[in-house]
Amino acid sequence: MEKTVNRELITVNGYRKIRDYHMASDNPDTVSSQVCEILPEKFDMEPFTMVIFGGSGDLSRRKLLPTLYHLCHDRNLPDDFAVISVASSERSDEEYREIVREAIEEFGEESVSRECWEKFRKNLFYISGRFDDENTYRSLSLRLEEVTKPTEKGAREIIYYMALPPRFLPDIFERLSFCNLCRGMFNTRIIVEKPFGRDRASAAGLNNLIAKSFNENQIYRIDHYLGKETVQNILFFRFANSIFEPLWNRRYIDHVQITVAEDIGIEHRAAFYEHAGVVRDIVQNHMMQLLALVAMEPPIGFEADYIRDEKVKVFRTIRSMDEEYIDKFTVRGQYDAGRINGKEVIGYRNEKDTAPDSNTPTFFAGKVYIDNWRWAGVPFYLRTGKRLKKRLTEISIHFRQP
Incomplete structure (x- = not known):
């Protein structure tokens, strides 16, 4: 007796699963199914602070800030989180919060909830200064000590997000290291957006420079395009489809x-x-x-x-x-x-x-x-x-x- 197999990708409670339907060729009414789960990596969200260099730029306004708000809206952020924007324009925390609200209203997927916004806005902070000025990083250090809450193990989790052109990165890497903001009192990670350098030589130079300040397991070189669900589904469409x-x-x-x-x-x-x-x-x-x-x-x-x-x-x-x-x-x-x-x-x-x-x-x-x-x-x-x-x-x- 031969069997034919039909396969489909399904989503149940946020998990992707592959379902195989086995049908006996001599009995079309007999169908059995088997589900194979493709489980995502599991993690617990602990208190953290995200520092966005270029936090008022196009990428931040269009992608990062609306996404962070969306996570807060869906209660996928811990109670003790903070977002610190570092940019060159002079503005106060309140002025920055208004910019963030406008960005969420313009580019977000849902309307702004008053209750959620009040919870989100109080965790937004702004530091103005040049990226090549050590005083900017001293101000950042003080603000990190003020707003960053420790995890259950006592660690202070910091995520640096480079949402700006690569020409600014050498100054940022050097001064973060000089001001002891890469290791030491904080458990840090750094996210570097594309493009990573201008050409092969500058990319290699950036790699060497960032390696002086951060360990490789602290570094995340990313392309935000890969976060799109339809892009992620290409793999499942291909390999889960017989x-x-x-x-x-x-x-x-x-x-x-x-x-x-x-x-x-x-x-x-x-x-x-x-x-x-x-x-x-x-x-x-x-x-x-x-x-x-x-x-x-x-x-x-x-x-x-x-x-x-x-x-x-x-x-x-x-x-x-x-x-x-x-x-x-x-x-x-x-x-x-x-x-x-x-x-x-x-x-x-x-x-x-x-x-x-x-x-x-x-x-x-x-x-x-x-x-x-x-x-x-x-x-x-x-x-x-x-x-x-x-x-x-x-x-x-x-x-x-x-």
């Missing part, structure tokens, strides 16, 4: 298209974007992560290190690109004035704080090959840009015609 996984290779797939399109411009990010451009802002992090998730081999487990190891194997097999390849198979562009969704919009060179003769790219398209057994000869087409027709993130798998 229909697609056997077809996920060069024999059946003709090509793959990955699109990350935005209808907005650079908004208030000219200071960052003029130095970064679309390749450093989107391609070498967000899009390469999507590429790796689509192309990687099955990991031996769903722990972070196992997934990272398989991604690295993909990156190592991407075909090298010399100048001739880049000229032939990639395109860069920059948005000009026009109409988006019925509204007149200005061109990139007319944005505030951009150079009038700037050649910073805001659009990229390219063809990539992965030279391994699974994907040999299959082109991956990448495209991304700002001021496009609509906002869209899409991975399109095109199968060969039979």
Whole structure:
């Protein structure tokens, strides 16, 4: 007696589970199911303080602060937490709290609850100062001693979040270390957002510099794009699906298209974007992560290190690109004035704080090959840009015609 297996991914009480349905071929009415749980790592949330360098910037306003409020709203934060923003603009705690409320109202997923906001706002603090000024870090040290509550074991947990361009990081790392804010009286971790440096040399330099101040187990280099649920589900869609996984290779797939399109411009990010451009802002992090998730081999487990190891194997097999390849198979562009969704919009060179003769790219398209057994000869087409027709993130798998 043969059995056919259908597999689906389900979510129960926040846990992802794979369910296999076994059906006997000689009796279609006989179905059995088996559930395999994929459990997340468990942790207990203890008192902590998050220090956000660049706490009034675009990333903080759009992502970090609304997310922290959302966690507070869902009662996933401890009672004793604190958020300290460090930025160059002069403002008081109360003025900063008003900025945070506006950000939550504009970019948050739910309306602001008065009760939750009162609980959240009292834990928000602000320190103004230059990142290269030691007095900024002395003020930070005093504020940390004032607001940070110890855990049950007496430790004071501090998370430094670098929500700013990489050019500021060397000054911050050096002064945190000089003021003894990396180890010592605090149990610290540091989160560094993309892009990590400007090129390979600067990334290696940053690695060496941060290693002087923090141990490797204190350092978290992250891409916030990977926190999206749909991105995380790519793995489960692939490896929990008995229909697609056997077809996920060069024999059946003709090509793959990955699109990350935005209808907005650079908004208030000219200071960052003029130095970064679309390749450093989107391609070498967000899009390469999507590429790796689509192309990687099955990991031996769903722990972070196992997934990272398989991604690295993909990156190592991407075909090298010399100048001739880049000229032939990639395109860069920059948005000009026009109409988006019925509204007149200005061109990139007319944005505030951009150079009038700037050649910073805001659009990229390219063809990539992965030279391994699974994907040999299959082109991956990448495209991304700002001021496009609509906002869209899409991975399109095109199968060969039979």
